[in-house]
Amino acid sequence: MNNVMAVMRRELKSYFLTPVAYVFIVIFLILSNTFTFYLGNFYERGQADLMPFFNFHPWLYLFLVPALSMRLWAEERKSGSIELLMTLPIELWQAVLGKYLAAWLFTALALALTFPIWITVNYLGDPDNGVILAAYVGSLLMAGGFLAVGSCISAATKNQVIAFILSVVACFVLLLAGFSMVLDLFSAWAPQALVDTVASLSFLTHFASISKGVIDLRDLVYFALLIGVMLYANAIVLELKKAD
Amino acid sequence: MIDCQNLVKHYGPLLAVDDLSFQVEPGEVLGFLGPNGAGKSTTMRVIAGFLPASSGRVTVCGYDIATHATAAKACIGYLPEGAPSYPEMTPRAFLDFVADIRGMHGDSRRARLAEIYGLLHLEHVLEQSIDTLSKGYKRRVGLAQALLHDPQVLILDEPTDGLDPNQKHEVRELINAMAKDKIIIISTHLLEEVDALCNRAIIIAQGRILADDTPANLEARSKFHNAVSLRLADNVALEQIRKEIDALGDVERTEVDANANRLTAFPAPGRMPLRAISELSAERGWEFAELHLESGRLDEVFRTITGGAAA
Ligand SMILES: Nc1ncnc2c1ncn2[C@@H]1O[C@H](COP(=O)(O)OP(=O)(O)OP(=O)(O)O)[C@@H](O)[C@H]1O
Ligand SMILES: [Mg+2]
Numbered sequence: 414m415n416n417v418m419a420v421m422r423r424e425l426k427s428y429f430l431t432p433v434a435y436v437f438i439v440i441f442l443i444l445s446n447t448f449t450f451y452l453g454n455f456y457e458r459g460q461a462d463l464m465p466f467f468n469f470h471p472w473l474y475l476f477l478v479p480a481l482s483m484r485l486w487a488e489e490r491k492s493g494s495i496e497l498l499m500t501l502p503i504e505l506w507q508a509v510l511g512k513y514l515a516a517w518l519f520t521a522l523a524l525a526l527t528f529p530i531w532i533t534v535n536y537l538g539d540p541d542n543g544v545i546l547a548a549y550v551g552s553l554l555m556a557g558g559f560l561a562v563g564s565c566i567s568a569a570t571k572n573q574v575i576a577f578i579l580s581v582v583a584c585f586v587l588l589l590a591g592f593s594m595v596l597d598l599f600s601a602w603a604p605q606a607l608v609d610t611v612a613s614l615s616f617l618t619h620f621a622s623i624s625k626g627v628i629d630l631r632d633l634v635y636f637a638l639l640i641g642v643m644l645y646a647n648a649i650v651l652e653l654k655k656a657d
Numbered sequence: 658m659i660d661c662q663n664l665v666k667h668y669g670p671l672l673a674v675d676d677l678s679f680q681v682e683p684g685e686v687l688g689f690l691g692p693n694g695a696g697k698s699t700t701m702r703v704i705a706g707f708l709p710a711s712s713g714r715v716t717v718c719g720y721d722i723a724t725h726a727t728a729a730k731a732c733i734g735y736l737p738e739g740a741p742s743y744p745e746m747t748p749r750a751f752l753d754f755v756a757d758i759r760g761m762h763g764d765s766r767r768a769r770l771a772e773i774y775g776l777l778h779l780e781h782v783l784e785q786s787i788d789t790l791s792k793g794y795k796r797r798v799g800l801a802q803a804l805l806h807d808p809q810v811l812i813l814d815e816p817t818d819g820l821d822p823n824q825k826h827e828v829r830e831l832i833n834a835m836a837k838d839k840i841i842i843i844s845t846h847l848l849e850e851v852d853a854l855c856n857r858a859i860i861i862a863q864g865r866i867l868a869d870d871t872p873a874n875l876e877a878r879s880k881f882h883n884a885v886s887l888r889l890a891d892n893v894a895l896e897q898i899r900k901e902i903d904a905l906g907d908v909e910r911t912e913v914d915a916n917a918n919r920l921t922a923f924p925a926p927g928r929m930p931l932r933a934i935s936e937l938s939a940e941r942g943w944e945f946a947e948l949h950l951e952s953g954r955l956d957e958v959f960r961t962i963t964g965g966a967a968a
Contacts, residue, residue: 419757423743423750430745430786493741497802500705501758502731656668656708 416503420511421518428519437481441523444473449530462540466530467548467624471588471617474559479580481520482563483573485512486651491571495655509648513564520556524549544626551623554636555616559584561643568650571657584616591615658682659704659810659840664713666699666864673699675864676713681857683809686836688855688872689844692963696864697844698738701812704842705735717810731759734808736816740799744788748779748798751787752805759806773801776831778824792819800828804835811841817850829853848955862963876953878961881921883929888947889918898943907933918946 428434448469489495498508534540563580570576589595591612599608612618619632659681666674674696681687689697702708704715706722706729715722720729742751752773756766774780777797782790787798796819803811816832817825832841832854845851851858851872858875860868868875876882889895895913902922903911907930912921924930931950938945 415760416758419754422757423746423754426750427743427745492744493737493739494743496702496707496737497735497741500707500730500733500735500737501755502727503758504727656702 416507417511417514420498420503420508421515424512424515425519428515433481433484434519437477437519438523438526441473441477442526444477445469445527446530448473460538463530463534463545463548464624466527467552470552471555471620474556475581475584475588478520478556478559479563479577479584481516482560482580483567483576485516485564486568486647487570487573487576490568490655490657491573495651499655505648505651506644509564509644509651513560513644513647516560516564517553517557520560521553524553524556541626547626547628548624550628551620551632554623554633555620558587558616558636558639558643561640561647562587565643565647565650568647569654587614588616591618658716658718659842660714660716661700661704662714664700664703664715665711666696666703666708667711668699673864674703677861677864677866678713679859679866679869681840681842683838683840684836685857686832686841686843686855688851688858689842689861690846690848690851690858690959691844691861695861695963697861698814699864700861701735701814701842701844702737705733705737705812706730707735707737732809734803734806734811736799736803736813738814740796742787742795742798742802745786747784747786748790748801749783751798752801755802755805761806769805769807773805776804777801778827793821793824796820797824804831809839811835811839811843813841813843815845816843817845817847825850848959851955860959860962867962872955873952875958876955879951879953879955879958880923881951881957882953883924883931884951885922885924885931885934886947886949886951887920887922887934887945889920890944890946891918894943895920901937901941902930902934905930905933905937921951 445466449463449466452465452469454465486495489498499505531545534545535542559580562583563576566580566583567573567576570579586595592615596608596612599611603611613635619635622629623632661677661679664674664677665672677696677700689700691697699708703710704717704722706717706726709723717729718732720726720732722729743754746754752770756770761769774783777800779794779797779801782794787795790798796816800813800816803813811832813832817828820828829850832843835841836854843850843854855872858868858870858872859866860875889898895915895918899911899913899920902908902920905922907925907928908922909925910923912923913919914921922930922934935948938948
């Protein structure tokens with residue numbers, strides 16, 4: 414665990430040594446507020462909750478999280494520092510987990526910095542803070558899912574642009590897995606069971622119930638499994654591709 | 658000890674290392690020599706545990722690098738080719754990270770870090786991002802990282818590439834001072850480095866070992882081995898002298914560089930012409946600006962062994 418923490422600390426430090434951290438946080442805050450107030454009709458709805466705020470998170474993450482995750486491994490591979498990291502006495506999973514946790518912690522920080530909107534809604538009305546907390550948890554879990562997908566894809570290439578584009582596409586498919594747009598691709602030929610499985614993979618469906626304040630064990634398991642599987646795949650991809 | 662048995666490494670269809678076997682014992686400083694693309698870095702990457710071997714077995718400090726990688730890596734200090742690191746970090750933060758992973762704590766950690774800063778003269782650049790350091794300083798940071806935990810096994814891929822002559826000298830001193838009870842493998846294109854550092858040299862080309870011997874024995878393979886080289890004050894008598902030296906039984910043939918007034922006498926097989934030549938010149942009263950015995954030229958041996966073509 415010490416090694417995981419060491420890798421995580423180093424990675425986090427690097428975020429703040431480059432403009433990545435600041436750009437990400439500023440853009441995240443600006444966009445999340447813009448969406449909430451202009452597109453979400455925060456005031457006009459006349460309701461004391463943060464639905465318009467959280468409803469846009471999946472779409473925000475769709476582009477911002479891959480921008481964060483694209484460099485995770487692609488950059489190490491490009492600069493050759495992966496050779497250094499992998500010849501230090503740590504296990505592969507420790508490196509994968511450490512870097513992933515750094516990115517996740519960082520998005521948690523960005524998310525935490527949206528707290529003024531929570532204060533605002535409490536000032537304006539009398540919201541159900543339990544629901545809001547649950548929605549924050551859901552949002553963080555969803556970001557974690559996106560990040561795990563992005564991290565895995567980033568391990569497969571040296572090129573950050575490719576990592577970004579592929580991650581956006583993969584996350585987009587995962588987001589919309591429950592919608593006819595994706596399901597139609599399957600329903601024509603696949604058995605109903607498979608279609609249902611695909612549908613059950615949708616980020617949006619799982620996020621929607623959490624953001625309504627319903628923390629269902631199945632949703633938590635879904636995100637935990639997704640993250641676990643993706644990080645496992647991440648380690649395998651690294652093992653195979655680190656030499657190229 | 659490092660034990661490398663029938664090591665083979667493919668990159669896809671390309672055979673980079675072809676059935677290498679060798680052992681290195683503590684106290685040995687092994688130099689890897691070979692033309693570009695010979696497979697030196699690849700071999701080092703396998704030993705350091707970065708790349709899995711396609712076949713064969715490597716054990717370091719008694720640990721199989723394939724099955725007990727972490728334990729093996731703990732006793733290795735490795736400087737990868739090009740000394741990669743995290744460019745946005747400062748040397749201080751970077752070395753702190755390595756010390757974390759190496760499990761160093763407390764006072765001994767602080768003392769060792771301070772010692773390493775001093776050894777590699779990093780004090781002035783500790784707070785500057787590695788990105789903005791000169792090439793030589795980047796290399797020193799890489800060396801610092803490899804030496805930090807005072808490892809039993811050191812694997813250094815072109816450690817003095819990019820260093821200024823003073824630093825080159827100091828790094829060699831550093832390696833020499835550590836060499837006594839450690840296992841050190843360095844790769845280099847600087848043949849004088851092999852003389853200065855190594856007590857064993859392996860010449861590799863196309864993934865195969867072509868020679869494995871001490872530098873002195875390798876030099877003995879040179880046609881210059883035991884040759885006598887002399888320089889005259891002026892070239893008036895050069896041709897005359899050449900004829901007389903050529904006639905000596907110990908001398909097989911001579912070469913003359915008329916512009917430099919230099920004459921080199923190559924020995925007949927197994928002979929040492931120095932004595933005969935110096936007696937002859939005393940007899941004739943020749944005056945030389947310079948006269949010396951060649952021990953052999955590693956670069957010439959290198960070219961002969963590796964066929965000159967690939968290099
Ligand atoms: N990641 C890789 N993918 C494919 N081929 C590679 C890779 N790395 C090295 N090679 C090839 O393997 C061979 C050996 O390369 P290696 O880097 O081990 O040579 P080297 O002896 O260190 O050369 P140099 O003196 O130039 O450093 C070369 O033909 C090289 O092109
Ligand atoms: Mg090399």
